[in-house]
Amino acid sequence: MKNRVSIDQLALMYILLVMGGKFLTLPSLLAKDVGHDSWLSVTFSFVWDGICLCFLLWAIRMNGTAKMDLSAILDNSVTKPVSKAVLAIFFVIFVLRVNVLLSSCYKMFSVTFDVSTNWIVYVLPVAALSFFAVSKGFNAIARTGQLLFGLILLSVLALFVSPFMQTEWGALLPLGEAGWGKILLTSYTRSFWFSDYIFIYFVLDGIKTKKHVFAPMLVSFGVGAFLCILLNAVFVALFGYLAPNFDLAMSKIGVFSAASTTNGRWDWLTLSIWLVSVFIKVVVYTFCAYKCVEKLVGAHFVKFNWIAAGIVTLTFTLPLFVTTDRLLDTVIKWGIIPFTLVQYVLPLLMPLFTHIAKRRTEVAHE
Amino acid sequence: MxxxxxxxxxxxxxxxxxxxxxxxxxxxxxxxxxxxxxxxxxxxxxxxxxxxxxxxxxxxxxxxxxxxxxxxxxxxxxxxxxxxxxxxxxxxxxxxxxxxxxxxTRTVVGRSIAEPPTSMVMRGPREGFVEDVKVNVTLIRKRLKTPNLKIVNLAVGKYTNTAVAVCYIEGIAEQRIVDDVVQRLQSVKTDGVLDSSYLARYLDINKTFLFRRVGSTEKPDIAVGKMLEGRLAVIVDGSPMVLTLPYLFVEDMQSPGDYYENETMTTLSRTLRFISVIASVLLPALYVCLQVYNYQIIPLRFLITVLNASEAIPFSPLTEMLLVLVVFDILREANLRMPSAVGISLSLVGAIVLGDAAVQAGLLGAPAVMIGALSGIGLFTLPDNTLILSLLRLAVTFIGGVMGLLGVIVSTLWIVVYLCSMQDYKTPFLAPFAPDIPEDRQDAVAQISVPNMKKRPRSIPNENRERRG
Known part of the structure; x- marks a missing residue:
């Protein structure tokens, strides 16, 4: 009951997750790899995301009233050890994503907003917020997203309008200058930032399915993807060869907004509103990491489990020991294949796994 | 027998x-x-x-x-x-x-029916509930001349044996909710019930420590209006406050006079209330954290004015703002307890003299006093939750002052998640916004005209969605 979520709430949450986080360090990293073709790389990533999402939605529709969660589906279709391995990989993905998001925000606060604190003081309130939300269930998180969605979308649009008007679109030409192979390879190596739909795996058992599952989710995917591609295009078009040097895309783009020192940097306020989506993303991924721990230990936490929360919180301290850049390099070097498997191969197999699991459960009941 | x-x-x-x-x-x-x-x-x-x-x-x-x-x-x-x-x-x-x-042969001792001081209206009925349960039931029955109006009579409190009447409209209110409420009231074990607010605590399922989860009204027309939407009214002998439940946060944004005014004016007033509440909670925090950390956001001329006004202040912006807010809360609390004959004049004198003297003496800056006062007044647009919002305002201001915008964002999200998680009697507290129920937005912040309200709200469990039978 606490984790019940409607398709509409899921769709809105998906847009927030697509927008939250992709406007921080990713645009500059992509620009570093493929220059002004970074938006093409983002487009390719979203094309693959879209295909995987369709398969996942198909699985959701098949799951229907069976209300099996990811663990149940994998346990009943492939073996339990495989299921545990998949959950372990997911746990690592979520923990890393949370850390990358938090360190990008940390940089944003210290560079843009002049608030310099140490990592622990910064992370503790966010962790407290995340676990408070986790204790209230995904239902509360989804409603929060639903409530703040309009405001966040408005803030993104407000930040976009003025830079969009000033963009010289000719700066994006010639297309594919970095080489199509390199652009595609970048899509693959930077795939860690994409496939935001993976949170859906952990709310599968709570989704209130209705007749139209595809339409709201695909619309939200379309809007989110369009905004991300547009921002990347605007960013590289505005900053040209300087783009790789600007770590925090969203805060730099604000320079082109209507705000000025004389009128006040109102864009910072809108930026702060957009940052809410980043924190919502952190909360959602923390929820997923917590669920991974729950499933990995093979328990069902009726009440909030402090030990599981403690384990996840401990992982928030990773940036104290390894820099985020180092972390990302290691991820690309060692984790890209297992990550790709669960991010991009698993969704394609989900309808099949759901079908098998459903059949086996029905047979077991008979 | x-x-x-x-x-x-x-x-x-x-x-x-x-x-x-x-x-x-x-x-x-x-x-x-x-x-x-x-x-x-x-x-x-x-x-x-x-x-x-x-x-x-x-x-x-x-x-x-x-x-x-x-x-x-x-x-x-x-x-x-x-x-x-x-x-x-x-x-x-x-x-x-x-x-x-x-x-x-009961004697009738009590005041006569009068306009309640907490719910005065420009238009609409002026009758208010009194302390006698029988009179209060009469006031409701006078407006609901139907055999479908059902009243469950109970006695609560070991020593006070207080008469409690649970009123609902059969065929509209969901029977499971009625049974649940009656059962909860029957299971109350207490020495005495002196006011309906005693029972409100027992009817709050999740025992939330911040926001009120049970509505209350002093006006029979409002109680009947809510019953017509599927809610229950709980009348307690000795209390002019009638409890209504299930309760939504948005109800606190609605004023008794809203339904007797033009819907455009109502929408405008509710929007103002909504903005003023958000501004009241966030404005002091934003003022402090912008002044301490992110002064670039403030337009240059305004920043110069603020700096000029606060350069001689011996306190940090955070301490200054907390002082203003606490003083305002003290004035409000004192005003509530003062005899009404001197209350208004003393509070006016207190606010003006204290504020002016503090600014003149260089203890507080004029912008801080202005923002504190603005925020304080804004809270009164939500009369039932003024105290709790005042407390949250202090907390958010403190966190904003210590952690800057990060603190404001995190604490605001915390409050929103908390509000979104609340649900009593199958009714989400933040409905119809979270979860989004488009049909119910017809009478949330924006209001459509009464003839166009053809359906009862889905947020409130009811057995008949059609408003016309």
Whole structure:
């Protein structure tokens, strides 16, 4: 009951997750790899995301009233050890994503907003917020997203309008200058930032399915993807060869907004509103990491489990020991294949796994 | 159904207001009443006079028939019920065989119906609930002339035996909610219930420590309006506040006069209330964290004004703002407890003199005082949650002052998640916004005209969605 979520709430949450986080360090990293073709790389990533999402939605529709969660589906279709391995990989993905998001925000606060604190003081309130939300269930998180969605979308649009008007679109030409192979390879190596739909795996058992599952989710995917591609295009078009040097895309783009020192940097306020989506993303991924721990230990936490929360919180301290850049390099070097498997191969197999699991459960009941 | 007279009499030994008369009407009858709770005229008219003409009664049944002038005559099933009736102002008639009758002779002590001071309206009915449960039920029944209006009567409190009436409209209110509420009230174990707010705490399922989860109103038209949407009204004897539930946060944004004004004006007023509440909670925090960390956001000229006004202040912006907010809260609290004759003038003098003197003395900056006052006044647009919002405002300001915008964002998200997680009686607290229920937005912040409200809100569980039958 606490984790019940409607398709509409899921769709809105998906847009927030697509927008939250992709406007921080990713645009500059992509620009570093493929220059002004970074938006093409983002487009390719979203094309693959879209295909995987369709398969996942198909699985959701098949799951229907069976209300099996990811663990149940994998346990009943492939073996339990495989299921545990998949959950372990997911746990690592979520923990890393949370850390990358938090360190990008940390940089944003210290560079843009002049608030310099140490990592622990910064992370503790966010962790407290995340676990408070986790204790209230995904239902509360989804409603929060639903409530703040309009405001966040408005803030993104407000930040976009003025830079969009000033963009010289000719700066994006010639297309594919970095080489199509390199652009595609970048899509693959930077795939860690994409496939935001993976949170859906952990709310599968709570989704209130209705007749139209595809339409709201695909619309939200379309809007989110369009905004991300547009921002990347605007960013590289505005900053040209300087783009790789600007770590925090969203805060730099604000320079082109209507705000000025004389009128006040109102864009910072809108930026702060957009940052809410980043924190919502952190909360959602923390929820997923917590669920991974729950499933990995093979328990069902009726009440909030402090030990599981403690384990996840401990992982928030990773940036104290390894820099985020180092972390990302290691991820690309060692984790890209297992990550790709669960991010991009698993969704394609989900309808099949759901079908098998459903059949086996029905047979077991008979 | 015997009630021992001897045991009954022992209970009242040594009580001065206990009156006992012995009459002979063929059988010996003992008539007992509480002088302080009974109306002498009613005792005489409905009990003593009819009995004076009876000469040959053979049983209590015959006596009951002779007491036809009294409207409320009944046989209490046991001693407990007899004592309950007796303490409520009923006169008890006992025969020699311990048969007992109770006759309604309650005295009406209380103020007359008047406009409630907390819900004054420019247009619309001016009647308000009073402290008498019977009058309050009458006020509701006067507006709901239907046999579908059902009332469940209960007595709560070991010593106070307070009469509680749960009112609902059969066919509209969901029966499961009614049963749940009645069961909760029946299971209340307490010495006494002195006001409806006592019961509100028992009816709050999740025992939330911040926001109120049970609505209250002093106006019968509002109570009836809510009942017509599927809610229940809980009337408590001794309290002019009638509880309504399930309760939504958005109800606090609605004013009693909203339904008697033009819908455009109502929408405008509600939008203003909504903005003022958000601004009241966030403005002091934003002022502090912008001044301390992110002054670039403030336009240059305004920044210069702020800096000029606050350069001689001996406190940090955070301390200054917290001081202003605390002083404002002290003034508000004192104003509530002052006699009304001097309250307004003293609070005005307090606010003006204190504020002006503090600015003149260089203790507080004028912008901080202005923002504190603006935020304080803004909170009163949500009268039922003023205190809790004031507390949250202090917390958010403190966190914003310490952690800057990060603190404001995290604490605001915390509050929003908390509000979104609340759900009592199958009703999400933030409906119709979270979860989004488009049909119910017709009477949330924006309001459509009453003739166009054809459906009852989905946020409130009900058995009939159509407003016209």
């Amino acid at each position: 015997k009630v021992s007279f001897d045991r009954f009499q022992k209970l009242w030994r040594g009580q001065d207001d206990f009156r006992l008369r012995e009459l002979n009407c063929g059988i010996t009858l003992k008539v007992a009443c509480l002088d302080t709770m009974c109306d002498d005229a009613k005792v005489s008219e409905f009990v003593l006079q009819p009995l004076a003409y009876v000469v040959e009664a053979r049983s209590i049944k015959e006596v009951e028939q002779k007491l036809a002038a009294g409207t409320g005559v009944r046989q209490p099933p046991n001693l407990f019920a007899a004592v309950e009736d007796f303490t409520n102002g009923y006169t008890l008639v006992f025969d020699e065989k311990n048969n007992c009758l109770s006759v309604d």
